[in-house]
Amino acid sequence: MVADKGKSSSGAGDPARTLELLWRDGAAAPAGRRGPRQGLTVDAVVDAGLGLADGGGLDALTMRAVAQRLGVTPMTLYTYVPGKAELIDLMLDAAFLRMERPPFGPEEPWRARVTAVADANRALYLRHPWLVDLRVVRAPLGPGVMAKYEYELGAFEGLGLDDVARDSALTYVLGSVQASARAELDARAVARESAMSDAEWWDTHEPLLARVFDEEKFPLAARVGEASAIAYGGVYDAEHAYAFGLARTLDGLAALGGAGA
């Protein structure tokens, strides 16, 4: 049984097997192997998973759906991948591995470099919305995770940080990007699921809320909420939230390092 416990991405199974899968190189079949040839590859399974999750979120990622997309029965997948949790680990590593990593110019100021890292991560989340629902602590130590970490650490050169602070700074930036990406994706998903725009939603709820909401009890909330609603036309402005957050984050880091540029 066991099933789908928790938020996935675990490395729950045999660690050796999982690592082997993560670092698998193209070498499909080790030649001397009995039984029928495998009709698929791990990559094909991972790609099918990515397609489903990118399109419909983790809810759309069912072993049955992956199997159907590949034209096999569900249990066939288990000869390629130990289980769903490990498949998600592989998908995560694959998504990381495929990110663009344009080399930093030697004279490029750290603000530009960190901004590039933040932008790349935002793009990653928008392309793979299901990533925000995953545990990333103790992520599968695959080639994608490693390459991403290596590249992004390089963005903090010139801030005068020691190794420990550099790791903290990166964690902090990534957390900040994930926070705004989550907000953006949530807003999108809610709008799509309810098939209702922010404005429509507000229109249906406003009259009801007026009956229960005591403006005198929440004066600040009423005033600020209204001001924000007017400023953004009643719509959550993801672009603004991201830009605001990134600017704050960079300023916060600048105060840390004392470095200019």
Next chain:
Amino acid sequence: MVADKGKSSSGAGDPARTLELLWRDGAAAPAGRRGPRQGLTVDAVVDAGLGLADGGGLDALTMRAVAQRLGVTPMTLYTYVPGKAELIDLMLDAAFLRMERPPFGPEEPWRARVTAVADANRALYLRHPWLVDLRVVRAPLGPGVMAKYEYELGAFEGLGLDDVARDSALTYVLGSVQASARAELDARAVARESAMSDAEWWDTHEPLLARVFDEEKFPLAARVGEASAIAYGGVYDAEHAYAFGLARTLDGLAALGGAGA
């Protein structure tokens, strides 16, 4: 059917009914009402849900488990609450409503106030770990959500922010706290689920990883990762991450307002 689509907390059902539930006051039964008296209350259902989710996460929150805890059959719950999504909405609002909100001193500097807000939110997440798994955009506009918003907006007095910027700043602070809370909770959950401490986990994975990991390809990652591991004894230090993040966030806000203190 429909089921559990997505990350819950939707307001998917009839908005009027949901708002009514959110703002329900103690008035249990409206007197002139046919049929048997209800043996439970919405509050009891919400509390049962909170107990389950606080202890075992959203996975432990099943309608069957809630029902069992209350000594009724699962379908009975549906006379109190339209469905699971709405129950979660109510739980979220209840958790918000129960947060402590000690009034800010008139001379209290904004850093202290914002720090208090951040600390309170961190405590909230640690008490109700399932909150990090929820969509909060378009949260149910209940009394808890409103009271929390009102209170927290008050922390940004004296920063010289207009209403729109004040809302953005609050969103930013809350996002930053949630990011570190998520990391902390993920670390905890992974450790508990795998029944393996960080150190043990590393011990089992390290030899395997050494076979595939090319230190020359990832020099920064190797060096920084090792430095962090040594600094924290191989253990993820949530306290440090939170303090670091909060300090950065406050500095970032300071750069925005230009206000000292």
Next chain:
DNA sequence: GGGTACTCTATACACCGTACAAAGTTAGTC
């Protein structure tokens, strides 16, 4: 004393991840 609105219960359905066992296919060994 109906009728009616309500609460609560039992049953059932479609879906999930995956354990288990059987059937079919290939490679190595004699």
Next chain:
DNA sequence: GACTAACTTTGTACGGTGTATAGAGTACCC
């Protein structure tokens, strides 16, 4: 060339989920 062992693929089945539906019983209004 036959046999065996290892492997892939499949079908079936189990225990779990949220909740639709229908029925049984209860308390109020007329």
